[in-house]
Amino acid sequence: xxxxxxxxxxxxxxxxxxxxxxxxxxxxxxxxxxxxxxxxxxxxxxxxxxxxxxxxxxxxxxxxxxxxxxxxxxxxxxxxxxxxxxxxxxxxxxxxxxxxxxxxxxxxxxxxxxxxxxxxxxxxxxxxxxxxxxxxxxxxxxxxxxxxxxxxxxxxxxxxxxxxxxxxxxxxxxxxxxxxxxxxxxxxxxxxxxxxxxxxxxxxxxxxxxxxxxxxxxxxxxxxxxxxxxxxxxxxxxxxxxxxxxxxxxxxxxxxxxxxxxxxxxxxxxxxxxxxxxxxxxxxxxxxxxxxxxxxxxxxxxxxxxxxxxxxxxxx
Numbered sequence: 001x002x003x004x005x006x007x008x009x010x011x012x013x014x015x016x017x018x019x020x021x022x023x024x025x026x027x028x029x030x031x032x033x034x035x036x037x038x039x040x041x042x043x044x045x046x047x048x049x050x051x052x053x054x055x056x057x058x059x060x061x062x063x064x065x066x067x068x069x070x071x072x073x074x075x076x077x078x079x080x081x082x083x084x085x086x087x088x089x090x091x092x093x094x095x096x097x098x099x100x101x102x103x104x105x106x107x108x109x110x111x112x113x114x115x116x117x118x119x120x121x122x123x124x125x126x127x128x129x130x131x132x133x134x135x136x137x138x139x140x141x142x143x144x145x146x147x148x149x150x151x152x153x154x155x156x157x158x159x160x161x162x163x164x165x166x167x168x169x170x171x172x173x174x175x176x177x178x179x180x181x182x183x184x185x186x187x188x189x190x191x192x193x194x195x196x197x198x199x200x201x202x203x204x205x206x207x208x209x210x211x212x213x214x215x216x217x218x219x220x221x222x223x224x225x226x227x228x229x230x231x232x233x234x235x236x237x238x239x240x241x242x243x244x245x246x247x248x249x250x251x252x253x254x255x256x257x258x259x260x261x262x263x264x265x266x267x268x269x270x271x272x273x274x275x276x277x278x279x280x281x282x283x284x285x286x287x288x289x290x291x292x293x294x295x296x297x298x299x300x301x302x303x304x305x306x307x308x309x310x311x312x313x314x315x316x
């Protein structure tokens with residue numbers, strides 16, 4: 001049994017990833033209750049702040065994905081309320097949540113990441129879409145990967161293998177955000193490496209290899225059981241796996257993250273890992289990658305979540 005009093009699991013929100021967040025929150029609440037923790041699950045609405053003020057929880061587990069859950073906003077409010085929570089602070093979240101900024105930071109630490117161009121919607125229209133897209137193809141070559149500069153779950157993301165596919169990819173991207181990140185697409189093995197810090201410094205869990213049925217790890221492949229095959233640990237040569245673990249820990253440290261994170265990586269055909277992005281509130285659903293990594297490491301998810309809350313509560 002844990003010494004924690006009651007804890008709060010935040011889930012839902014108003015981002016495009018609301019349904020995934022609710023599933024993550026229910027999973028975390030379930031595993032915490034299995035460890036004897038008194039759990040309240042709440043959405044982020046107008047009743048949240050008054051309820052916290054009336055009955056402050058010992059700690060909060062944030063399972064909000066996208067939007068205010070990962071951009072630091074909700075965490076700023078929790079700090080205003082003097083309520084401890086699991087995960088990175090607001091400033092680190094803001095840096096990590098913006099993919100171009102996160103790429104620049106990790107590159108400055110010497111980590112490999114695909115060449116890219118960041119293009120706001122206004123620039124795309126004002127300078128003439130056709131001329132700008134032609135220069136992008138000339139500069140980066142094909143194939144390309146287009147995704148919103150913020151957000152997750154692969155919403156608005158697509159692979160571009162032919163130049164004539166790029167305009168439609170940009171339109172799809174701008175449906176989910178005002179800025180597009182256009183990366184040189186790296187062919188290879190997609191892996192995710194989760195990092196946890198249980199008080200002795202950040203430690204990477206075994207890498208999880210992702211093999212989607214259709215070749216693209218899109219929203220359906222992520223959250224529909226049976227659409228993707230996972231291998232935990234990933235089927236990588238030992239030295240390549242170690243490189244991936246080291247990259248995830250380095251990204252966690254470079255971005256100033258805390259407690260928990262997940263780094264998405266592509267391993268090219270030569271065995272070189274490429275940093276794609278980092279997630280400060282990893283999914284915790286039945287098809288999510290951090291729970292798979294924990295199982296591969298013989299770590300009980302309920303024990304891990306409970307310990308993270310205990311560490312947060314001790315920070316006060």
